[in-house]
Amino acid sequence: MSSGKDRRDAARVVREQIAREKRRRRALWTSVAAVVVLVIAGLIGWTVFRSQKSDTFTAPPGANPPGTGIVLGEGPVTIDLYEDYLCPVCKQFQQTSGPTVNQLVSDGKAKVVFHPVAFLNRFSTTEYSTRSSAASGCAAQGGKFREFSDALFARQPAEGSAGLSNDELIDIGAGVGLNRDDFGSCVKDGTYKPWTEHVTDDASKAGVTGTPTVKVNGKDVEDRSPEGITAAVAAAGK
Amino acid sequence: MTVTAPNTRAARWPAVRPWLGTVARLGLAAVWLVAGGAKVGDLAASGRAVNAYQVMPYGAATVVGAALPFVELALGVLLLIGLATRLAAAVSAALLVVFITGIASAWSRGLAIDCGCFGSGGQLGVGQAPSYLPEILRDLGFLALAGFLLTWPRTPVSVDGWLAGEPPLEDEDE
Numbered sequence: 001m002s003s004g005k006d007r008r009d010a011a012r013v014v015r016e017q018i019a020r021e022k023r024r025r026r027a028l029w030t031s032v033a034a035v036v037v038l039v040i041a042g043l044i045g046w047t048v049f050r051s052q053k054s055d056t057f058t059a060p061p062g063a064n065p066p067g068t069g070i071v072l073g074e075g076p077v078t079i080d081l082y083e084d085y086l087c088p089v090c091k092q093f094q095q096t097s098g099p100t101v102n103q104l105v106s107d108g109k110a111k112v113v114f115h116p117v118a119f120l121n122r123f124s125t126t127e128y129s130t131r132s133s134a135a136s137g138c139a140a141q142g143g144k145f146r147e148f149s150d151a152l153f154a155r156q157p158a159e160g161s162a163g164l165s166n167d168e169l170i171d172i173g174a175g176v177g178l179n180r181d182d183f184g185s186c187v188k189d190g191t192y193k194p195w196t197e198h199v200t201d202d203a204s205k206a207g208v209t210g211t212p213t214v215k216v217n218g219k220d221v222e223d224r225s226p227e228g229i230t231a232a233v234a235a236a237g238k
Numbered sequence: 239m240t241v242t243a244p245n246t247r248a249a250r251w252p253a254v255r256p257w258l259g260t261v262a263r264l265g266l267a268a269v270w271l272v273a274g275g276a277k278v279g280d281l282a283a284s285g286r287a288v289n290a291y292q293v294m295p296y297g298a299a300t301v302v303g304a305a306l307p308f309v310e311l312a313l314g315v316l317l318l319i320g321l322a323t324r325l326a327a328a329v330s331a332a333l334l335v336v337f338i339t340g341i342a343s344a345w346s347r348g349l350a351i352d353c354g355c356f357g358s359g360g361q362l363g364v365g366q367a368p369s370y371l372p373e374i375l376r377d378l379g380f381l382a383l384a385g386f387l388l389t390w391p392r393t394p395v396s397v398d399g400w401l402a403g404e405p406p407l408e409d410e411d412e
Contacts, residue, residue, distance in 0.1 A: 026401060034322030038329065041312035042305035049281040049304030122280050200282070209290040209351065 057194035060140040067195065068202040069115035070136070070145050073105035077236045079112045079229070080215040082208045085132035085152045086120045086159060090212045093224055094153045100226035110216075110233050114149065117200045119211055120159070128163025130196050135169045137192030138183050139176075147176040259393035260320075262383045266330060267317035269380055274310030276356045281307065287354030291340050292347075309333075317387075320396020327387035334381045338374055345370040 059067030069080065079101060083090040104110040116136045118129035132152055139148030151172045157163045164172070166187050173183040186192070203213075214221040216232040223231075277284040285303030289296055313333075316326040341353050345368070353373045392399060 023402065030322045030398070030401065031325045034316055034325050037316065038309055038312050041308040045281065045305040045308035046301060048308075049285075049300070052281065119283070119286065122283055197282075204286050204289055205296045207292075209286065 054194040054197060057198045058192070059195055059198075060137040060192055062140045062143075062145060063195075064113050066202070068199050069113040070140050071111060071113055072146055073108075073111040075105060075108050075110040077104075077110040077233050078215075078217055079104070079110050079233065080115065080213075080218070081112060082115045082117050082203050082211055082213040082215075084117055084120045084129050084211045085136070085149075085156065086123055086129050086163065087211045088156070088159065091153045091156050093212045093214075094150070097224055097226050097229055098150070100229055104230070104233055109237060114145070115199050115203055115208075116149070116196065117203045117208070117211060118196050119200065119203075123159040124157070124161060124163040126162050126165075128157065130193060131163070131166065131187075131190070132169065133196040133199065134190055134192040135166075135173065135187045137195050138186035139173060139178060141186060142173070142178040142183055144173070144176050144178050148173055148178065151176050255390060256392065256394050259387060259390050260395055262386045263317050263320060263323060263393050263396070266327070266380065266383045266387065267314045269383075270310045270314030270317065270330070273356050274307045274314060277303075277307035277354075278311065284354070287352075290349070290351045290354065291344055292349065293340065293343065320393060320398050323387055323393065323396060323398050324391035327384045327391060331381060331384040331388060334377050334384060338377045338381070341370055341373050341377070344368075 057067065060070070062070050064071050081101070083093070101110075101112060105112055116133035118127070118133050120129045121127045123129075136145060136149055136152070139145050152169075155164065155168075155172060169187050170180065170184045173187070174180040212224065214224050214229065216229070217236040219232075219236075221228060221232045223229075277287075281304045282300070283303075284307055285300035288294075288303040288306070289299035291299075294302070310333075313326055313330055316322060317330075337353070337355065344351055344353075350368050352368065353370075355373060355377075387393075392402075
């Protein structure tokens with residue numbers, strides 16, 4: 001009498017076991033699929049990043065031997081300046097300490113290696129950091145790096161804006177005495193964009209994580225005031 | 239009348255909990271989509287933000303920085319549609335623990351950096367104070383969402399539920 005019920009119970013247990021097994025397998029496969037999705041996403045990121053990188057660059061005339069910055073002057077002490085043309089604190093630094101740095105260079109006490117890094121592309125809608133840095137390479141080609149660089153800080157656009165257009169950059173270049181045709185085509189072609197990338201990468205590798213960063217003979221200078229830089233150069237020159 | 243209040247609340251919990259899970263799932267999905275979306279436009283900057291923590295060589299930091307935004311976006315999509323919710327919650331929790339550890343270690347080493355959690359990142363300018371504590375508390379909040387989903391992964395309106403073809407069971411054995 002009870003055997004029928006037992007058989008039904010046994011059948012139900014088996015059915016439940018099969019269902020449970022099915023659920024388990026499905027959960028396993030969805031997990032495997034999700035892991036594959038995550039791994040593929042990571043690989044896509046790496047591939048995209050690699051495809052964005054340029055393998056070769058040409059440093060503009062006036063660059064240091066590794067091609068990571070433009071050299072101004074030839075004093076015994078080296079002042080490395082890492083600056084982004086969009087960075088407001090860099091503009092302040094140029095205004096307060098720029099004349100002191102120039103004086104140290106013209107006195108023959110130090111040389112400057114200016115690294116126009118593009119850290120702040122996110123803060124303009126047109127990658128102004130990269131475009132302005134590449135344009136400064138064009139200015140170096142025309143022998144007017146320092147003049148163009150000063151003019152860029154003087155006309156610095158606001159963070160979050162579109163920045164200056166290429167035409168405006170070309171006008172500024174022509175204003176400091178660069179040949180409009182040569183400079184203009186160099187800016188429009190983005191000739192030195194791969195160089196900008198090289199400069200920026202090298203700065204990161206050197207442990208530079210923000211702008212402005214000032215180094216004297218390779219050592220970070222915390223006090224970026226005119227007095228601080230004069231003191232650091234004097235100490236390094238001894 | 240007043241005696242029944244806690245009882246009804248206790249009775250409501252099983253009914254409310256799955257929907258709380260849906261809210262947690264969509265909330266965490268939004269976190270990942272926003273975090274990944276903010277970084278995906280400038281992968282080199284993302285690598286620099288990782289490098290600013292100074293916990294790995296520059297080459298490794300660029301790889302992590304490039305891969306991370308896409309992994310975050312993928313996690314966001316998985317959570318949004320509710321596929322493999324428990325796994326996505328586990329990976330989320332693991333990532334958040336890594337982030338919290340990273341921020342805490344930057345704090346303890348006296349680095350002045352932005353966490354780079356939602357874009358930007360890197361060293362702060364002069365006069366900018368790092369906000370490590372709010373960043374850690376925020377990440378702990380996200381970790382709580384992930385923990386909820388890790389405990390109760392089955393939520394309404396999810397692909398998981400649709401695949402299982404049944405309403406969430408009380409005695410799940412996943």
